Amino acid sequence: MVFGADAGIGVQAREVLAPRADQVLVQVAAAGCNRADLLQRDGRYPAPAGVPSDIPGLEFSGTVVQVGELAHGLRVGDRVMGIYGGGAQAQYLLVPESICVPVPEGLDVVDAGALPEAFFTAYEALVEQGGLRRGARVLVNAVGSGVGTALVQLARALGAQVYGTTRTQAKLEQCEALGLSGGLVVEEGESPATTRERLVALAGGEFDLAVDLLGGSHLSLLLAALAPQGTVVSLGFIAAQQASLDLATIIARRLRVVGTSLRGRPNHEKAVLARRITRDLLPLFASGELRPVVDRRFPLEEAAAAYARMEESRNFGKILLLPGAPVEGKSHDETARGR
Amino acid sequence: MVFGADAGIGVQAREVLAPRADQVLVQVAAAGCNRADLLQRDGRYPAPAGVPSDIPGLEFSGTVVQVGELAHGLRVGDRVMGIYGGGAQAQYLLVPESICVPVPEGLDVVDAGALPEAFFTAYEALVEQGGLRRGARVLVNAVGSGVGTALVQLARALGAQVYGTTRTQAKLEQCEALGLSGGLVVEEGESPATTRERLVALAGGEFDLAVDLLGGSHLSLLLAALAPQGTVVSLGFIAAQQASLDLATIIARRLRVVGTSLRGRPNHEKAVLARRITRDLLPLFASGELRPVVDRRFPLEEAAAAYARMEESRNFGKILLLPGAPVEGKSHDETARGR
Numbered sequence: 156m157v158f159g160a161d162a163g164i165g166v167q168a169r170e171v172l173a174p175r176a177d178q179v180l181v182q183v184a185a186a187g188c189n190r191a192d193l194l195q196r197d198g199r200y201p202a203p204a205g206v207p208s209d210i211p212g213l214e215f216s217g218t219v220v221q222v223g224e225l226a227h228g229l230r231v232g233d234r235v236m237g238i239y240g241g242g243a244q245a246q247y248l249l250v251p252e253s254i255c256v257p258v259p260e261g262l263d264v265v266d267a268g269a270l271p272e273a274f275f276t277a278y279e280a281l282v283e284q285g286g287l288r289r290g291a292r293v294l295v296n297a298v299g300s301g302v303g304t305a306l307v308q309l310a311r312a313l314g315a316q317v318y319g320t321t322r323t324q325a326k327l328e329q330c331e332a333l334g335l336s337g338g339l340v341v342e343e344g345e346s347p348a349t350t351r352e353r354l355v356a357l358a359g360g361e362f363d364l365a366v367d368l369l370g371g372s373h374l375s376l377l378l379a380a381l382a383p384q385g386t387v388v389s390l391g392f393i394a395a396q397q398a399s400l401d402l403a404t405i406i407a408r409r410l411r412v413v414g415t416s417l418r419g420r421p422n423h424e425k426a427v428l429a430r431r432i433t434r435d436l437l438p439l440f441a442s443g444e445l446r447p448v449v450d451r452r453f454p455l456e457e458a459a460a461a462y463a464r465m466e467e468s469r470n471f472g473k474i475l476l477l478p479g480a481p482v483e484g485k486s487h488d489e490t491a492r493g494r
Numbered sequence: 495m496v497f498g499a500d501a502g503i504g505v506q507a508r509e510v511l512a513p514r515a516d517q518v519l520v521q522v523a524a525a526g527c528n529r530a531d532l533l534q535r536d537g538r539y540p541a542p543a544g545v546p547s548d549i550p551g552l553e554f555s556g557t558v559v560q561v562g563e564l565a566h567g568l569r570v571g572d573r574v575m576g577i578y579g580g581g582a583q584a585q586y587l588l589v590p591e592s593i594c595v596p597v598p599e600g601l602d603v604v605d606a607g608a609l610p611e612a613f614f615t616a617y618e619a620l621v622e623q624g625g626l627r628r629g630a631r632v633l634v635n636a637v638g639s640g641v642g643t644a645l646v647q648l649a650r651a652l653g654a655q656v657y658g659t660t661r662t663q664a665k666l667e668q669c670e671a672l673g674l675s676g677g678l679v680v681e682e683g684e685s686p687a688t689t690r691e692r693l694v695a696l697a698g699g700e701f702d703l704a705v706d707l708l709g710g711s712h713l714s715l716l717l718a719a720l721a722p723q724g725t726v727v728s729l730g731f732i733a734a735q736q737a738s739l740d741l742a743t744i745i746a747r748r749l750r751v752v753g754t755s756l757r758g759r760p761n762h763e764k765a766v767l768a769r770r771i772t773r774d775l776l777p778l779f780a781s782g783e784l785r786p787v788v789d790r791r792f793p794l795e796e797a798a799a800a801y802a803r804m805e806e807s808r809n810f811g812k813i814l815l816l817p818g819a820p821v822e823g824k825s826h827d828e829t830a831r832g833r
Contacts, residue, residue: 199742370741383758392741399738402709402731403538405753412751414744 156244156458156476157209158196164211164458171247174223179252181217181235185268185452186243187301188465188474189213190393191418195241196462202241203419212243212476213418215250216258216267226252234258237429238271238417244455246478253426256433259440262447269447269473270440273305276417278436279428280388281310284413285364289314292358294380297368298338299326301473302390304448306366307333309436312444318358320350322468329471333448347376354380361385371395378410386411448472454479495583495797495815496548497535503550503797510586513562518591520556520574524607524791525582526640527804527813528552529732530757534580535801541580542758551582551815552757554589555597555606565591573597576768577610577756583794585817592765595772598779601786608786608812609779612644615756617775618767619727620649623752624703628653631697633719636707637677638665640812641729643787645705646672648775651783657697659689661807668810672787686715693719700724710734717749725750787811793818 157167174180192211194200202208216236219229229235235255242248258267281287293310297303298319310317311334319338321327327338337357341350355361361382367374370392377387378400389412392398404410417425439445450470453461455478465474496506513519531550533539541547555575558568568574574594581587597606620626632649636642637658649656650673658677660666666677676696680689694700700721706713709731716726717739728751731737743749756764778784789809792800794817804813 374739374741389741389744391745396741397738398741399736400713400751402713402728402735402737402753405728405751406730406755407758408753409755410753412739412744414741414747414749416745416748419746 156211156455158211163196164462166456166458169210169245172249174221174226174249176223177225177251177253178223178249179219179226179229179235179255180221181215181248181250181255182220183215183217183243183246183248183268183478184264185216185266185475185477186212186245187214187269187272188461188476189272189301190391190465192244193462193466206240207242210242210245212239212241212245212248214238214268214271215243215248216264216270217248218264220247222252228252229255234264234267236267236271238275238425240418244458244476244478246455251422251426254422254429256429256437259437262440265452265475265477266447266449268475269301269449272417273301273447273473274309274436274445275428275432276302276390277305277309278432279415279417280366280390281306281313281315281364282435283431284388284415285366285386287313287315287364291315291363292360292382293317294354294358294362294365294377295319295368296366296373296377297321297391297393298330298335299323299471300368300468301448301450301470302368304330304333304472305445307335308445309439310334311336312439315364316358318354318362320354326471347372347379350376351379364388366390369394371398374398374412375401378404378412381408381410383408384410386413389414390416450474452477495550495794497550502535503801505795505797508549508584511588513560513565513588515562516564516590516592517562517588518558518565518568518574518594519560520554520587520589520594521559522554522556522582522585522587522607522817523603524555524605524814524816525551525584526553526608526611527800527815528611528640529730529804531583532801532805545579546581549581549584551578551580551584551587553577553607553610554582554587555603555609556587557603558594559586561591567591568594573603573606575606575610577614577764579757583797583815583817585794590761590765593761593768595768595776598776601779604791604814604816605786605788607814608640608788611756612640612786612812613648613775613784614767614771615641615729616644616648617771618756619705619729619754620645620652620654620703621774622770623727623754624705624725626652626654626703630654630702631699631721632656633693633697633701633704633716634658634707635705635712635716636660636730636732637669637674638662638810639707639807640787640789640809641707643669643672643811644784646674647784648778649673650675651778654703655697657693657701659693665810686711686718689715690718703727705729708733710737713737713751714740717743717751720747720749722747723749725752728753729755789813791816
């Protein structure tokens with residue numbers, strides 16, 4: 156699938172390249188949709204160097220169908236998933252083998268496509284940036300989003316109490332089923348001070364760690380709800396790109412704001428993260444403590460509808476694009492739809 | 495000295511209390527002035543619980559003149575210095591012994607009064623919050639201030655290259671004598687983008703760590719000059735209390751803003767910091783690599799002039815208040831000027 160000049164997105168045939176050196180060719184089973192795809196479509200989030208600039212898709216699950224001559228860890232037929240800088244919303248994806256992690260036993264390979272961005276991001280935010288400890292109070296906004304549902308599950312699995320905000324009561328109830336300790340639907344026009352008091356009362360105290368997906372005044376609200384020495388991890392700015400910091404509070408209460416993202420990292424950093432994910436996170440899927448939350452599956456041809464659903468925040472969990480079976484009668488390194 | 499209802503500040507007699515438990519009574523040789531004193535005077539930075547609310551003074555040097563029955567580390571006659579929540583701009587100060595550190599050999603006890611806030615803050619900001627490493631590029635604004643001059647010296651002593659901004663050429667030259675690798679006088683009306691380019695060109699690259707004393711747009715400028723994964727440590731907001739964050743940059747470049755302060759910490763945290771200071775920082779004074787920068791000494795009675803000098807940023811380094819000799823003919827636990 157490619158970003159086009161006219162309609163925004165559409166399917167287009169591209170040459171499938173053979174893997175070289177340490178690359179593997181993955182036949183994509185599913186590729187998640189992300190808010191970043193919308194930013195990229197609108198020209199606000201260009202692809203990093205080395206990935207296709209016009210094929211979206213930051214995460215994938217699938218099966219290895221061909222390996223480069225220096226790839227020594229993966230074999231044809233292995234079920235893999237991962238995050239990559241772009242190009243995953245296609246039938247085939249060429250990636251370095253080191254950024255792949257195995258699809259855990261017992262997990263459907265299509266459902267696995269809903270896992271990487273949401274859970275890798277949640278792991279990196281909570282554990283590596285946030286230093287989450289058992290018993291901590293965690294606050295998440297946009298809790299019904301793909302990464303929101305992953306944050307809830309992972310924080311709970313790691314022994315934290317997790318609270319959240321969203322705009323619809325139905326999403327809150329679905330989150331409670333995933334382990335949310337409590338949540339609020341923020342009322343239109345409610346003052347930030349009131350929301351803060353409601354959240355602190357709900358949790359029985361201020362928060363040690365917060366995760367912001369919205370930006371703007373939402374980030375300020377999270378900061379105001381932190382306990383001394385608390386951290387906000389900033390992952391997105393769906394609502395507003397600029398946020399205001401009250402430095403008197405930041406300094407006196409010794410707060411931190413930490414921005415983080417996975418996409419722009421060099422492959423060697425992604426490989427390091429993939430190893431930690433394999434060691435620390437994947438066992439929680441094998442044991443059933445975590446599960447990817449799939450909102451809806453769309454064939455690749457219906458990407459425009461999938462994007463619209465995400466843009467309107469109608470999803471709970473992840474929207475998946477399924478490239479479907481490869482075109483019959485052609486070998487992998489000849490023309491196929493997508494790349 | 496006390497904050498009064500009328501003139502702002504003045505000297506007033508207070509009872510000198512005897513040390514109890516693990517307290518020691520310090521006869522103050524010198525007490526530094528800090529921007530926070532001005533905030534406190536103006537009702538914007540109330541004293542923490544357990545310290546006099548109307549006697550300013552966040553740091554001291556002096557001599558132990560009496561010890562509580564549970565104080566087992568210090569003896570009468572020991573030269574000590576430290577930070578405390580307030581009350582240091584007085585002839586006598588009562589503090590827990592655990593927050594005191596020794597005045598290094600060879601350092602004048604009055605000059606030592608210029609050391610604690612500036613260098614403890616610099617140590618905590620650079621080492622504990624900023625994770626400073628040898629070879630790092632560091633950027634400091636308000637580089638001619640008390641903490642600015644300490645940041646320059648300490649960053650340099652720890653193997654970093656340190657750059658800074660100030661408003662007067664004379665202060666820049668004085669900072670270069672302290673180890674500043676390069677600096678800029680920021681021109682009135684210069685665009686932040688231009689200042690950023692000039693700074694990065696001066697340093698030969700973006701900065702790993704920055705320290706903000708000014709707040710507002712100054713903090714935004716520091717953030718814009720950071721290398722990926724860089725940190726701004728926020729210590730003050732002399733210029734403006736609100737700062738705007740561009741979240742797209744914070745997230746894509748994985749930047750951090752860390753607020754920190756010493757004053758509001760509980761005494762046990764101050765005690766932990768005092769031990770680290772004694773171990774890691776004080777040897778650099780004994781060896782002569784670091785030295786407190788004293789701008790001017792004022793008798794306690796001239797505190798109003800001292801405060802005005804600080805408020806107008808006319809100082810280079812620290813302004814000291816000297817309480818002078820105790821009132822003759824009275825014992826320490828009777829009335830004396832100050833407390």
